[in-house]
Amino acid sequence: xxxxxxLMRAIRxxxxxxxLGALLLADRFSGVPVTKSWPxxxxxxxxxxxxxxxxxxxxxxxxxxxxG
Amino acid sequence: xxxxxxxxxxxAYCRICGAAxxxxxxxxxxxxxxxxxHAPAPEEQAGxxxxxxxxxxxxxxxxxxxxxxGVGAIYNGQYAKGIVHVLILGxxxxxxxxxxxxxxxxxxxxxxxxxxFYMAFEAYHTARRRMQGEAVDEFSSLVELRGGGRSPLLPxxxxxxxxxxxxxNFGMLPMREVLRYWPxxxxxxxxxxxxxxxxxxRKGGGAETGGGAATGGVQ
Numbered sequence: 001x002x003x004x005x006x007l008m009r010a011i012r013x014x015x016x017x018x019x020l021g022a023l024l025l026a027d028r029f030s031g032v033p034v035t036k037s038w039p040x041x042x043x044x045x046x047x048x049x050x051x052x053x054x055x056x057x058x059x060x061x062x063x064x065x066x067x068g
Numbered sequence: 069x070x071x072x073x074x075x076x077x078x079x080a081y082c083r084i085c086g087a088a089x090x091x092x093x094x095x096x097x098x099x100x101x102x103x104x105x106h107a108p109a110p111e112e113q114a115g116x117x118x119x120x121x122x123x124x125x126x127x128x129x130x131x132x133x134x135x136x137x138g139v140g141a142i143y144n145g146q147y148a149k150g151i152v153h154v155l156i157l158g159x160x161x162x163x164x165x166x167x168x169x170x171x172x173x174x175x176x177x178x179x180x181x182x183x184x185f186y187m188a189f190e191a192y193h194t195a196r197r198r199m200q201g202e203a204v205d206e207f208s209s210l211v212e213l214r215g216g217g218r219s220p221l222l223p224x225x226x227x228x229x230x231x232x233x234x235x236x237n238f239g240m241l242p243m244r245e246v247l248r249y250w251p252x253x254x255x256x257x258x259x260x261x262x263x264x265x266x267x268x269x270r271k272g273g274g275a276e277t278g279g280g281a282a283t284g285g286v287q
Contacts, residue, residue, distance in 0.1 A: 036170070038237075039230040039237065043230035047223070049226070053220050054220070
């Protein structure tokens with residue numbers, strides 16, 4: 001369960017970078033300016049964090065039990 | 069002192085000399101038991117603990133330097149944080165000065181000034197922790213984002229604001245029009261406080277005052 005969360009955390013940076021690249025490509029070639037499409041980065045970052053949170057929810061509870 | 073002249077029960081024995089000690093003769097030091105003659109000098113308890121570990125660190129200087137983007141974090145030796153602060157501030161400024169804000173320039177102007185002062189106060193608190201020899205968080209000394217980790221508030225807020233900005237930028241949901249209806253927030257806050265008053269009356273009436281809906285109207 002925590003492995004999935006670690007995976008999500010590990011691929012967060014690359015996924016955001018790929019999204020940024022795709023947005024810049026779309027800016028160059030398909031006429032969607034990046035000044036309009038930048039909130040996609042916010043959404044992708046939030047989605048990754050949300051997935052990490054939900055995937056790591058049981059593991060996080062276990063850690064809290066060890067600490068408390 | 070002889071054996072039968074000691075009516076008190078033995079509580080412990082001294083670590084050094086092995087003398088039997090009563091309840092009131094026990095001296096605790098370093099987690100073990102000593103008698104009064106062999107107890108080490110309590111040098112830890114003597115000095116006041118909040119001696120500044122790094123007296124050369126000045127929080128006031130950190131605050132002033134924190135007004136220069138990134139320099140406050142650099143003063144604290146956190147170079148990555150300084151770069152991230154400069155990047156975030158530059159991103160906000162460039163969003164505001166290009167047409168990427170999509171009519172929400174006042175909102176981004178507020179965000180820029182809030183973040184500017186956030187950098188100064190964050191540098192101040194980090195420097196104060198360094199001066200007192202406490203551990204310094206690499207991420208932020210003001211906002212606890214990693215410690216809690218339970219509530220998915222931050223990701224949900226990111227997604228919601230991202231979706232709103234996206235719809236706004238592509239003209240499907242122009243925020244300039246939507247934000248004209250901002251007094252609805254006041255009505256919603258009032259209704260929510262009413263439900264708190266009536267619904268929570270049985271549980272002891274700990275109704276918080278509604279968080280100020282400080283979404284300033286653009287129009």
